[in-house]
Amino acid sequence: MPKYVKFLKELLTNKRSLNVEKALVDLGASINVMPYKMFKQLGLGYHRGIIEDVLVKFDKFIFPIDFVVLDMDEDIEVPIILGRPFLGTARTIIEVGTGELVLCVGEEKITLQARDFARVPSERYDTNYSVNEIPNENVLEPYFIQSNRT
Numbered sequence: 828m829p830k831y832v833k834f835l836k837e838l839l840t841n842k843r844s845l846n847v848e849k850a851l852v853d854l855g856a857s858i859n860v861m862p863y864k865m866f867k868q869l870g871l872g873y874h875r876g877i878i879e880d881v882l883v884k885f886d887k888f889i890f891p892i893d894f895v896v897l898d899m900d901e902d903i904e905v906p907i908i909l910g911r912p913f914l915g916t917a918r919t920i921i922e923v924g925t926g927e928l929v930l931c932v933g934e935e936k937i938t939l940q941a942r943d944f945a946r947v948p949s950e951r952y953d954t955n956y957s958v959n960e961i962p963n964e965n966v967l968e969p970y971f972i973q974s975n976r977t
Contacts, residue, residue, distance in 0.1 A: 849905060852928065852941070854921075856910030861894040862901040885930060886937045890916055 866878065880891040892913050913919075918931040921941075928939040 851905040851908045852914065852919075853908055853910050854914070856908055857912070858895045858910050859892055859913050860908040860910075861896050862906065863896055863898040864901045865906060866894075866896045885917070885939075887935075888917070888930060888932050888937065892916065 861878075861881075869881075877893060877895055879893045881894055883890050883892045890913070892909070894907070920929040920931065921927075922929065926941050928941045930937050930939070
């Protein structure tokens with residue numbers, strides 16, 4: 828038995844586990860997001876904004892995933908958001924035609940049906956959040972000058 832199997836087993840038995848039935852996989856998200864309430868339920872220690880190497884189990888695979896913890900209302904339908912970092916770690920192949928997500932570890936693969944998940948109506952969300960980075964303050968200067976003249 829490889830040494831890392833014993834190490835992973837010890838890690839998994841010493842921490843609390845939480846079963847999450849659904850997660851949002853967002854190709855546009857550059858981070859993985861977890862609500863603060865879920866972080867507290869898992870008992871992962873002191874909150875520092877970013878928690879690293881949270882072991883997340885998908886079927887028979889266990890992935891170490893970094894999360895940004897946000898103090899926000901927990902969505903029952905979509906408790907966590909998995910972005911591009913997770914998709915890269917899991918070597919995910921997205922089959923658009925068949926509506927499948929294929930997660931790969933070595934030669935082993937598991938297939939998740941994503942076809943039905945995309946049919947969630949967007950009207951149920953009355954609040955949208957957006958975080959954008961402004962690379963340079965001078966980008967906004969012409970806008971403010973023009974709006975002050977009118």
